[in-house]
Amino acid sequence: MAKNTAIQKILRNHIVSGSEVAGEPVAIRIDQTLTQDATGTMAYLELEAMGIDKVKTELSVSYVDHNMMQNGPENRNDHLYLQSVAAAKGVIFSRPGNGICHQVHLERFGIPGKTLLGSDSHTPTNGGIGMMAIGAGGLDVALAMAGQPFRMAYPKIIGVKLTGKLSPWVAAKDIILKMLEILTTKGNVGCMVEYFGPGVKTLTVPQRATITNMGAELGVTCSVFPSDEMTKEFLEKQGRGESWAELKADDDAEYDKLVEIDLSSLKPLAACPSSPDHIKSIAELAGIPVGQVIIGSCTNSSFRDLSIVAAMLRGRKISPDVTLAIAPGSRQVLEMLARNGSLADIIAAGARILETGCGPCIGQGQSPANDTVTLRTFNRNFPGRTGTKGDQAYLVSPEVAAAAALTGRITDPATLGFAYPDVRDADKFLIDDSMMITPPCCGKGIEIIRKKTIGSPPVNQALPDMINGTVVIKVGDKTSTDDIMPAGVHLKHRSNIPEYAKVVFERFNEEGKPTFAQRAMAVRDAGGHGIIVGRDSYGQGSSREHAAICPMYLGVKALIAMAIERIHAANLVNFGIVPFTFADKADYDKIEQGDSLVIEGLRDKLAKKEMPITAVLTKKDGSKAEIKLNYHLSDEDIKIILAGGRLNVK
Numbered sequence: 001m002a003k004n005t006a007i008q009k010i011l012r013n014h015i016v017s018g019s020e021v022a023g024e025p026v027a028i029r030i031d032q033t034l035t036q037d038a039t040g041t042m043a044y045l046e047l048e049a050m051g052i053d054k055v056k057t058e059l060s061v062s063y064v065d066h067n068m069m070q071n072g073p074e075n076r077n078d079h080l081y082l083q084s085v086a087a088a089k090g091v092i093f094s095r096p097g098n099g100i101c102h103q104v105h106l107e108r109f110g111i112p113g114k115t116l117l118g119s120d121s122h123t124p125t126n127g128g129i130g131m132m133a134i135g136a137g138g139l140d141v142a143l144a145m146a147g148q149p150f151r152m153a154y155p156k157i158i159g160v161k162l163t164g165k166l167s168p169w170v171a172a173k174d175i176i177l178k179m180l181e182i183l184t185t186k187g188n189v190g191c192m193v194e195y196f197g198p199g200v201k202t203l204t205v206p207q208r209a210t211i212t213n214m215g216a217e218l219g220v221t222c223s224v225f226p227s228d229e230m231t232k233e234f235l236e237k238q239g240r241g242e243s244w245a246e247l248k249a250d251d252d253a254e255y256d257k258l259v260e261i262d263l264s265s266l267k268p269l270a271a272c273p274s275s276p277d278h279i280k281s282i283a284e285l286a287g288i289p290v291g292q293v294i295i296g297s298c299t300n301s302s303f304r305d306l307s308i309v310a311a312m313l314r315g316r317k318i319s320p321d322v323t324l325a326i327a328p329g330s331r332q333v334l335e336m337l338a339r340n341g342s343l344a345d346i347i348a349a350g351a352r353i354l355e356t357g358c359g360p361c362i363g364q365g366q367s368p369a370n371d372t373v374t375l376r377t378f379n380r381n382f383p384g385r386t387g388t389k390g391d392q393a394y395l396v397s398p399e400v401a402a403a404a405a406l407t408g409r410i411t412d413p414a415t416l417g418f419a420y421p422d423v424r425d426a427d428k429f430l431i432d433d434s435m436m437i438t439p440p441c442c443g444k445g446i447e448i449i450r451k452k453t454i455g456s457p458p459v460n461q462a463l464p465d466m467i468n469g470t471v472v473i474k475v476g477d478k479t480s481t482d483d484i485m486p487a488g489v490h491l492k493h494r495s496n497i498p499e500y501a502k503v504v505f506e507r508f509n510e511e512g513k514p515t516f517a518q519r520a521m522a523v524r525d526a527g528g529h530g531i532i533v534g535r536d537s538y539g540q541g542s543s544r545e546h547a548a549i550c551p552m553y554l555g556v557k558a559l560i561a562m563a564i565e566r567i568h569a570a571n572l573v574n575f576g577i578v579p580f581t582f583a584d585k586a587d588y589d590k591i592e593q594g595d596s597l598v599i600e601g602l603r604d605k606l607a608k609k610e611m612p613i614t615a616v617l618t619k620k621d622g623s624k625a626e627i628k629l630n631y632h633l634s635d636e637d638i639k640i641i642l643a644g645g646r647l648n649v650k
């Protein structure tokens with residue numbers, strides 16, 4: 001009998017159509033969904049547009065964790081909409097202040113062996129509890145809430161064998177940073193990661209969740225840990241022992257690719273500016289002056305993470321050269337720290353306590369000063385994500401972050417001169433779900449609160465047969481969705497597409513010259529079509545579908561890149577933008593911003609799956625060339641693109 005990996009077992013239990021061959025399209029049943037406020041408003045507007053009365057999943061939760069600054073009425077308007085639409089559609093509403101979606105979901109809802117689809121790219125966090133947890137655009141999550149299966153390519157499975165045990169001062173963060181060093185952020189599209197081996201049982205569920213969380217930065221679809229005695233213990237401590245089920249790979253199960261990590265050999269690491277896979281050892285970086293330290297985010301803000309920080313800070317003061325900010329991942333964590341005195345230790349050391357939520361991770365406050373180093377326990381350090389142009393953000397473990405807060409420099413915590421604090425996970429977690437609002441069994445008649453900043457999803461036209469294109473922008477490698485659709489201070493416009501669209505590709509705008517939005521609108525208003533040209537790993541990072549919706553709103557009809565990341569490619573399809581890849585990568589160099597690209601008979605060619613498709617390039621000097629374009633689209637994708645997006649498919 002064939003030996004199965006844990007991932008194959010979950011998939012087999014959930015496949016509704018397609019074949020178990022890597023790369024082939026499959027559709028899987030989704031048991032649970034989660035949304036957060038920054039992507040959630042659009043997802044629920046889309047759900048409403050589908051005319052669905054009540055969600056059809058086993059469980060759907062709407063979290064508010066990103067947009068909580070409330071500078072102006074927009075954020076609170078969003079919250080009111082989300083709370084009322086959740087009640088109307090049968091969704092649990094997690095109120096602002098209850099915590100970051102992934103952390104709270106792990107604590108209160110994650111179930112081993114089930115599938116979870118979330119409108120946030122770090123949804124794979126719940127792989128730490130043995131779920132197949134996948135990030136997607138809001139529209140795909142809305143479709144899952146409407147009871148439709150999730151479509152993806154059957155994955156290649158990367159097996160990661162963990163042996164040994166972490167040494168003192170080495171953390172789960174260092175395991176995933178090691179993975180990023182080995183696999184990098186590029187080239188892992190279509191893969192899932194499965195951890196196995198004797199090292200697994202040495203890691204607690206929150207530690208595993210740190211690893212699966214930041215698996216998002218590898219560009220894989222999700223990462224899954226087995227569900228074992230450690231998982232059972234975690235669920236029991238959360239008062240949810242009955243949710244436990246065992247999940248493990250068969251002995252000798254085969255993986256498409258194998259990585260081995262000896263945990264005992266790891267040392268503290270950092271992801272250096274400005275990519276999560278720019279890995280160096282802390283020993284190498286030691287001595288670099290640090291201006292700011294922030295501990296939190298869905299990667300590293302569990303009770304255990306913050307308890308170790310508290311133990312390191314206890315009775316000590318932070319360096320006068322550093323500001324230290326701490327954002328606990330959930331209200332459960334914050335209240336437990338408050339009750340056992342750890343919070344007082346953190347405050348006494350000089351830390352600034354932030355609200356439980358995403359906060360500075362998504363550029364909501366705490367931007368560092370110019371030309372200073374910021375150390376963060378987060379998962380992303382894309383250029384400018386902190387809100388400071390030219391930022392120097394390093395991603396590190398809570399242990400390394402606390403060490404730098406004490407010394408004012410990047411410091412190997414082993415050299416601090418005190419013993420590794422003996423900090424364990426709680427014996428029992430504090431359970432209080434009162435910040436969670438359960439929907440009534442029938443939501444009919446509930447008024448959905450729609451203040452004036454709540455727009456509606458823009459509708460696209462069917463794909464034209466001829467693309468009369470102008471290259472509105474040409475960008476380089478690893479263009480992230482933060483580059484395309486900045487968050488930070490603009491995050492509050494997520495429910496208002498015309499307003500948000502003004503800042504598409506803002507980072508690339510040049511002073512005194514027309515912005516991307518102005519250039520794209522000029523092309524659109526003259527009857528032409530916008531084209532974006534990217535390089536490798538285009539669209540990495542966030543799941544924000546606004547990185548497709550806003551360009552679509554500005555008249556963009558196609559993207560041409562060397563490689564496109566999974567979630568972004570799916571979002572482009574959902575909003576009717578054709579995701580092309582260069583048949584010949586050398587053609588990238590031939591194209592410049594402002595060039596014209598004409599594709600004739602596109603509808604017919606796509607319908608017949610003709611490939612490559614020829615685009616005629618006319619340069620500004622009048623010279624011409626032919627560019628051959630490929631695409632990786634299923635029949636369903638093509639149907640959606642021809643219709644001009646998923647909302648146009650009846």
Ligand code: MIC
Nearest residue numbers: 038039120121122542543544
């Ligand atoms: C992020 O970490 O970039 C975010 C903000 O959580 C995003 C979602 C968003 O843009 O709203 C993500 O990771 O999907």
Ligand code: SF4
Nearest residue numbers: 122297298358361362
């Ligand atoms: Fe929030 Fe940051 Fe996690 Fe995204 S990565 S969900 S912004 S904490």
